[in-house]
Each structure stands twice: as C-alpha cells, then as structure tokens.
Amino acid sequence: MEEKIILEKISKDFGDLKVIDGLDVEIRKNEFTIILGPSGCGKTTLIKILAGLVKPDSGKVSIFGHSPEQIRSMNKYGIVFQDKNLIRWRSVKQNIELPGEIIDKKYDATRLLRIVGLRRYGNYYPDEISVGMQQRVAIARAIASSPEILLLDEPFSSLDELAREKLQIDLLRIWNESKLTAIHVTHNIHEAAFLADRIIILSSKPSRMIASIKINLPRPRSLSVLRSLRYHRYITRIRSLIKDEKQGYNCHS
Amino acid sequence: MKNKDITAIASLLAAVLILEIAIRLSSIPNFILPLPSEVLVYIFRNFDFLSKHIFITLSEVLIGFGISILVAVMLAVVMIYSKVLERIFLPIIVISQTFPVIAIAPIIILWFGFGLLPKILIIIFISFFPLFMNLMKGFNITEKNTADLMISLNANRNDLLVKIRIPQSLPYFFSGLKSAAILAIIGAVVGEFVSAKYGLGYLVLIGKAQIDSNLIFSSLVFLGVLGYSLYSLINLAEVSLLRRFRMKPID
Numbered sequence: 001m002e003e004k005i006i007l008e009k010i011s012k013d014f015g016d017l018k019v020i021d022g023l024d025v026e027i028r029k030n031e032f033t034i035i036l037g038p039s040g041c042g043k044t045t046l047i048k049i050l051a052g053l054v055k056p057d058s059g060k061v062s063i064f065g066h067s068p069e070q071i072r073s074m075n076k077y078g079i080v081f082q083d084k085n086l087i088r089w090r091s092v093k094q095n096i097e098l099p100g101e102i103i104d105k106k107y108d109a110t111r112l113l114r115i116v117g118l119r120r121y122g123n124y125y126p127d128e129i130s131v132g133m134q135q136r137v138a139i140a141r142a143i144a145s146s147p148e149i150l151l152l153d154e155p156f157s158s159l160d161e162l163a164r165e166k167l168q169i170d171l172l173r174i175w176n177e178s179k180l181t182a183i184h185v186t187h188n189i190h191e192a193a194f195l196a197d198r199i200i201i202l203s204s205k206p207s208r209m210i211a212s213i214k215i216n217l218p219r220p221r222s223l224s225v226l227r228s229l230r231y232h233r234y235i236t237r238i239r240s241l242i243k244d245e246k247q248g249y250n251c252h253s
Numbered sequence: 254m255k256n257k258d259i260t261a262i263a264s265l266l267a268a269v270l271i272l273e274i275a276i277r278l279s280s281i282p283n284f285i286l287p288l289p290s291e292v293l294v295y296i297f298r299n300f301d302f303l304s305k306h307i308f309i310t311l312s313e314v315l316i317g318f319g320i321s322i323l324v325a326v327m328l329a330v331v332m333i334y335s336k337v338l339e340r341i342f343l344p345i346i347v348i349s350q351t352f353p354v355i356a357i358a359p360i361i362i363l364w365f366g367f368g369l370l371p372k373i374l375i376i377i378f379i380s381f382f383p384l385f386m387n388l389m390k391g392f393n394i395t396e397k398n399t400a401d402l403m404i405s406l407n408a409n410r411n412d413l414l415v416k417i418r419i420p421q422s423l424p425y426f427f428s429g430l431k432s433a434a435i436l437a438i439i440g441a442v443v444g445e446f447v448s449a450k451y452g453l454g455y456l457v458l459i460g461k462a463q464i465d466s467n468l469i470f471s472s473l474v475f476l477g478v479l480g481y482s483l484y485s486l487i488n489l490a491e492v493s494l495l496r497r498f499r500m501k502p503i504d
Contacts, residue, residue: 053401077405085402089420089498098416125499251285 002065003029005050005124005149005181010059011206012045019045020056021206027198029064032182034192036238037202043185046207047153047232050183051079063149065101072150075103078142078180084134086126092137093122099144112140115174132163140169143178150175156191165223168195170227181231189242193217193234194225201238204247210245238252287466292474295467300491307475310441313369314479315374318437322430325381329388333414346382353381354440358447372444372452379440380433387429391422427491435492438476453479498499 005027014022019042027033027182030122037043048054049061052068062073071077086095093109100107113119116136126134135155142150152171156164174196186192192199193215201210215234217225269289283291289291296303328346332339358375359417365371403413445454453472460468491502 001441041276048401051401053404074403075407079405081398081402081403083398087399087417089500101416102403102406103413129500165415167469 002062004062005064005183006060006062007046007049007149008060008062010046010049010056012042012049012054012056018206020049021208023059023202023207023209025200025209026212027181027183029181030179031197032172032184032195034196034199035202036189036192037185037187037207038242041204042207043187044153044203046202047079047183047185050149051077051151052085055228059155061194062127068087069113074177075099075145076148078145078147078150080135080138080150080155081144082153082155082157084126084131084138086134086137088126090125091122092118092124092126092129095126095137096144097139099141103145105145107144107172109144110121112144115177116140117144117170123193130163132159132167135159135196136170138196139167139174143180144173145253146178148181150178150180150182150184152182154186157186157188164191171195172219176220189235189238190226193231193238194221199238200247201241213243255493256480280286283462284466285408287470291504292296292467292470296471296474299471301491303456303475306452306472307479310438310453311461311479312443312447313372313376313452314437314483315318316369316435317333317373317482320438321377321433322375322384325384326389328381328385329392330414332389333392333418334410339449342460346385347502349378352380354443355446358443362444362448367448367499372441373448375444376437376440383432384429385425385434387425387432388422391425392418394421394425408482420498423495423498424500427487427495429492431484434487435480438483442476464504 007023007025010020010023010025023046035043035046045048045054049056050063052061052069053071056095063110075114087098090098092115096109097107107158108120109122113122115180116139118133118136118140121129121133126137129137135158136186138155142152155171156167168191171182174180176202184195196215199213199215201213202208203210213234217234271287276286287295327343354375354482357378358371361371361374363377365374392414395413399412399417403417408416441452442454442457446458447450449455453476456472457469460466460472495502
C-alpha cells in the first residue's frame, strides 16, 4: 500500500470564483502536516476535498492509494470541523457515541472522554460547557472510530490563547499515541510551527503551494519549544515566505 | 400556577365582568346579546344536554386531529425521501388548500354520508396542511456542516432522518401543531354546519333557528374552552420536549 497522500493538479471553482488552481501536495503517513494559508484561501475546501465531501473540478486525489470515498467507507477518517458541529440535543457522551451508532459499533465513550480530559463531563450538553471543551468533544468524536487520518479544519480559531495552548499539547499527545496521519488547516503561523512536522504554505485565492517546509523541532513537543531559537527562526522564515508571495514573488513557479 | 396564567385568567374574568356591566347598562335585548351570567346559568341548567354534544365534537376533533398529524408526518417523510413524489404531490396539495373548506365540505358529505367519517375527513383536509408545511421546513433546515458530518460518518438517509432531521424539526412541528389544532376545531364546526344531528356546530345552527342566543353563546364558550385546552396541552408538551432537546420554540 502506498504510504502517501497525493493531491495532483487539483482545481476547484465555485461559480466564477477560482478557489484552488492546480494544487500539488504530498503528505506523508503518520506525519503531522499543517496547511497554512490566509483566511479564505480555500483551506476548508481543501480539507473537504481530502475528506471526499467536495469533488475537485479536475485533478487526482490519492489517499494511500485509495479514493477519499473508499477511505471514508472504511471509517478511516476523523474530522474536526471548524465550528465544532456538535449536536445540541445530544449530551457530550452521546455526541461521542454518534459515529458508533451509525455503523452499529460501540466505542468506549468513557475512554474517549478520558483521553480528551472530559471524564466528568459526559452528561453535560454542548451549551453547558466552554468553547474549548466543545472542541475537545469534537476531537473525541473524530477519533472515536480509531481513524488513520485526522483532518482538522481550524479547530482552535475560536479559542483564547491559554485554551489553545492546552489543546495543542493534548492534540499532539493524541496524535502521537494513536499513530495518526494528521492534516491540520490553520492561518496561525505560531500554531503551524508548534504542531507540524511539515508545513505546506498556500497562497491566497486561488490556492497554490508557495512552499513546503520540514519542521525539525524535537518531539514530544512542550511549550518550552516556543522559547527556542529554532522555533523563532522557523516563524521568521514562514513570515518572509508569505511576505515574498504578497510582493508578487512566486516560489512555486 | 405561574404568574402569566394568573394574568390570563384574571384578564378573562375582567373582560366578562365589563361585558356584563356594559350589557346591563345598555338597552340591548337579551336575544341579541345575552348577559354572561345568564349564559353561565344556562350552561349549568342544561349541562347534561350540552355535554352529549361537547363529547361528539371533542371526539371528532381528537380523532381527526390525530389522523391529521399522521397524514402530515407521513407526507413530509415521503417527500424528504423522494423528490419525484414531492414534485408530483406538492402542487396537488397546495391547489387543494386553495379551495375553501366550506366549499369542500358539501362534496365530502355527499361522498361519505352523514356520520362521523365525513367530519373527520373535513378536519384532516383543513388541519394537516400547516403541520405538513412546517415539517417540510423543519426537515430541510439541516445545515451544510451537519450534513457533512453525517456524510463523513457514513450515515445513510435513514440515519439523517432519525438522528438529525426529526429532532431538529421539533420546534417547527409544534408551531404547525398549534395552528392545526385550532383549524381542527374549525373543521369540526364546518362539518357539523353542513350536516349533523349532534355537536357544538349543530347547536349553533339550532340556536339560530330558535333565536336562542343562550344556546349559541354556550356552544361558543365550549368551542373556546376546547380550543384553548388543546392549545395549552400542546404548549405544555412543547415546552418540556424542547427543553429536553435544548431548543427554543420558533414563535
């Protein structure tokens, strides 16, 4: 079986709007890949293409040698949506049990709650817990089926700085323990450098790849990484790449 | 009892009292507008006679309304599953609703005789529509995100209906249910107007023929009580069920 996720010459229009234009991306198995780009550059569309929720107008998507639909039918995706997407009439526990109900399997909700640090909150409802906790529920639901690929669409964009840092650490722990291939979309440069093995930088609409950077920071990562010189060098480098692009310089071509 | 219930009852009593005084002070003859106290006395004296008719109208309403709910739910579910059937039947349903029920009632009586059945059919005809339309709306408000979630979890259409569409349509269901309940009572009266030997609508006709305004007003009082009770019961169910589903009523 092929060990890579390959997007080849992906294009997608919405009406007159060219959202993605001939995008080539390669993602390695078990890596934590960040897709970094400005707001509204088609990152969500890209995640949906990877998940098989949106069909590209042209180009080829290969997920370890399979189509997104095949991967989905094998329940190998876990998706954390941007707006959490919890079902408000279901308790935290019932939200986590939803994936199992649909394919007639029983996942251990108590274990999942423990993994995301919400052991005591199973009987609460989404509107009774904080946004950060809601996002934890969404992560628990996404990993319920023990997926191979975790897709995260700006999961932390609505969180405050402290909640964000805590969740980032927890996410890295879950990723590491579960041997996941994580693809995480964000517009936050710091988040990108902190989480990633590899950062794929996209231009604004239509999306093209500006650069693909390998991040060589030690694992497991802790918040002390944020103070390291190497981390700050990466930040500076990413910034300059984005800036160059804005001035019309195109690394990709 | 809650504060707002007390307010409702107090204002109703006040209105009746003002009416009583106003009529006493005026020179309106009794057969045009009877005193509320007179109507009340009439109701107490003739309760046995009235109760038989109340029971008939109540049964018509409950049976008709019950079937009407089933019809509305089934139609809405069918149309969720089949766009073709929706395209075929929706126009027919909409056109049928442009006919005034008072014009349809004689035909229904003509086809189905004089018993309970035609009244029930009239009630269904007039009351299923607002419920059906509300359900269609409630079923179809699924957000793109929720739909994406369910697709990503390999949910089929049944899962989507049972786990998302039906729960999310509850506020719309209750909104439609309240309109339908009131229309069901109107339907029963219309049916009884066209042909009946029993029921509150029938009593209104008799009252008119005999120039017995006490009888007419007694019937109206019970129609009001019937309508408001049904409405309140639905409200009660709505409040408790929507609270359990963490939702708010839409009206």
